[in-house]
Amino acid sequence: MPEGPEVETVRRTLKHFVLHRTITKVTVRYPKIIDGDAEAFVQAVTNQTIEDIKRKGKYLIFILDDVAFISHLRMEGKYNIKPADTLYQKHDHIIFYLDDGTTLRYNDTRKFGRMKLVDKDHYLEVLPLSKLGPDPFSATFEEVYPKIHRSHLPIKTLLLDQSIMCGIGNIYANEICFAMKMDPRTRASRLSKNRVKELIVVTRQILEEAIKQGGTTIHSFDANGITGLFQVKLKVHAQTTCQECGSPIKKIQLNGRGTYFCPVCQKRRY
Numbered sequence: 001m002p003e004g005p006e007v008e009t010v011r012r013t014l015k016h017f018v019l020h021r022t023i024t025k026v027t028v029r030y031p032k033i034i035d036g037d038a039e040a041f042v043q044a045v046t047n048q049t050i051e052d053i054k055r056k057g058k059y060l061i062f063i064l065d066d067v068a069f070i071s072h073l074r075m076e077g078k079y080n081i082k083p084a085d086t087l088y089q090k091h092d093h094i095i096f097y098l099d100d101g102t103t104l105r106y107n108d109t110r111k112f113g114r115m116k117l118v119d120k121d122h123y124l125e126v127l128p129l130s131k132l133g134p135d136p137f138s139a140t141f142e143e144v145y146p147k148i149h150r151s152h153l154p155i156k157t158l159l160l161d162q163s164i165m166c167g168i169g170n171i172y173a174n175e176i177c178f179a180m181k182m183d184p185r186t187r188a189s190r191l192s193k194n195r196v197k198e199l200i201v202v203t204r205q206i207l208e209e210a211i212k213q214g215g216t217t218i219h220s221f222d223a224n225g226i227t228g229l230f231q232v233k234l235k236v237h238a239q240t241t242c243q244e245c246g247s248p249i250k251k252i253q254l255n256g257r258g259t260y261f262c263p264v265c266q267k268r269r270y
């Protein structure tokens with residue numbers, strides 16, 4: 001499942017191909033991908049030019065002349081750029097024909113992804129984006145600390161809560177706890193102010209590094225489409241041995257999510 005950095009890679013790659021292109025026609029092959037009336041969606045985006053593509057957490061926002069739409073890839077969603085006369089692939093659900101003779105195709109084997117038409121100027125104020133917390137790159141201590149301080153949940157669970165900071169998924173939550181040398185089960189309320197300040201800085205560093213690594217894969221997609229998935233150098237997630245101390249990495253389930261940590265480097269902080 002793509003997390004913030006992967007979606008950022010998709011965003012940058014897509015911008016390279018479709019910015020300033022006009023959508024001349026849209027074919028909807030699986031209407032449920034559109035949240036709302038599919039016909040109204042098609043009407044609203046046809047003959048509109050793609051002015052920009054933005055991101056909030058794991059959501060892409062396509063900014064057109066008069067409207068905008070949100071795209072959430074969920075588990076398996078991806079985009080392809082193909083010449084207009086290329087045959088559809090099995091799971092190509094939405095096809096945007098562009099004025100340069102190419103098509104932007106949304107492909108999703110599991111069909112969990114969604115697109116939603118939104119007001120161009122107020123999309124941050126409506127669902128689903130309105131429930132998202134700040135992006136870690138702009139989050140302030142004042143926004144984050146109170147939410148963490150009043151929670152008794154494990155800190156790793158809170159990192160996954162998109163209303164506190166958005167864009168962090170399971171992989172990077174594990175990596176952040178490791179970088180903090182913090183047991184992922186640590187109760188959030190036990191973190192001092194300084195540790196929360198550190199948490200914000202470390203989160204930025206981990207995500208920034210992942211975006212940098214993703215950047216190297218930009219423009220190099222092919223038959224697999226633009227998924228944003230890339231080989232990130234991970235220190236703890238899905239690892240067997242700690243790269244710092246050589247101890248075996250422990251895997252547990254925390255709120256139903258696979259949680260990896262080094263029991264030696266990540267001491268409990270109660």
Ligand SMILES: [Zn+2]
Binds near residue numbers: 243266
């Ligand atoms: Zn270790």
